[in-house]
Amino acid sequence: MSCSTKTRFWVDTPSTFVIEPGFTFDAIIHGRPQPMTRARTRDGRFYNPATTDMFTFRSLISDYFRTQLLEKPVFAKGASVSVTVEFYLTCSGSREPDLDNLVKFVLDACNGLVYADDIQVNVINAKKHSYVTKNDKGKTHIYATRSPN
Numbered sequence: 001m002s003c004s005t006k007t008r009f010w011v012d013t014p015s016t017f018v019i020e021p022g023f024t025f026d027a028i029i030h031g032r033p034q035p036m037t038r039a040r041t042r043d044g045r046f047y048n049p050a051t052t053d054m055f056t057f058r059s060l061i062s063d064y065f066r067t068q069l070l071e072k073p074v075f076a077k078g079a080s081v082s083v084t085v086e087f088y089l090t091c092s093g094s095r096e097p098d099l100d101n102l103v104k105f106v107l108d109a110c111n112g113l114v115y116a117d118d119i120q121v122n123v124i125n126a127k128k129h130s131y132v133t134k135n136d137k138g139k140t141h142i143y144a145t146r147s148p149n
Contacts, residue, residue, distance in 0.1 A: 025074045025114045025144040029060060032138045033087040035101035036108065057109045065113065075146060077116035082123035082147035083107065088139045089130050099128050106142060114144050123147050 018026040034053045065072050075081050087102050103126045111118045 019070060019074055021071060021074055022076065022079065023146050025142065027061065028139055028141050029057065030137070030139045033089055033102050033140045034105050035097035036104035054105065054109055058113065061113050072113050073116045075115040075120060075144070079120060080122045080147045080149050081115050081120045082145050083121050084125040084143040086141040087128045089128060090136060090138045096130065099126055102128065106140060110142065
């Protein structure tokens with residue numbers, strides 16, 4: 001089974017978002033987990049292929065904040081944050097993205113929304129799960145908590 005190159009994210013019902021400002025952010029974003037990609041060149045110009053995916057991913061989180069009238073970021077500047085990310089992929093083998101690139105995408109996407117700056121993240125736990133199913137495109141589970149300094 002190969003991974004699709006088309007990306008489509010959607011958020012579960014709002015109950016999958018659990019947010020306690022300053023303490024917890026817990027969300028499941030459905031859709032194929034995206035890796036951060038290297039900048040490329042075309043016609044002598046640099047571009048980042050992940051830009052559209054990043055915008056879509058950030059928009060889902062941001063739109064939820066807006067509909068619930070929540071302040072951004074969840075963790076104010078200066079607070080130490082621990083992030084756990086689990087990626088559920090519907091592909092396996094050599095076409096599977098590297099874990100570090102998947103984590104980088106999520107950390108960059110959450111910057112300014114979940115935490116003021118990614119310099120606040122002092123603990124990262126990440127795991128990649130592979131499985132095969134016809135109806136599921138995968139998902140990304142993000143859990144961030146305030147961590148002791």
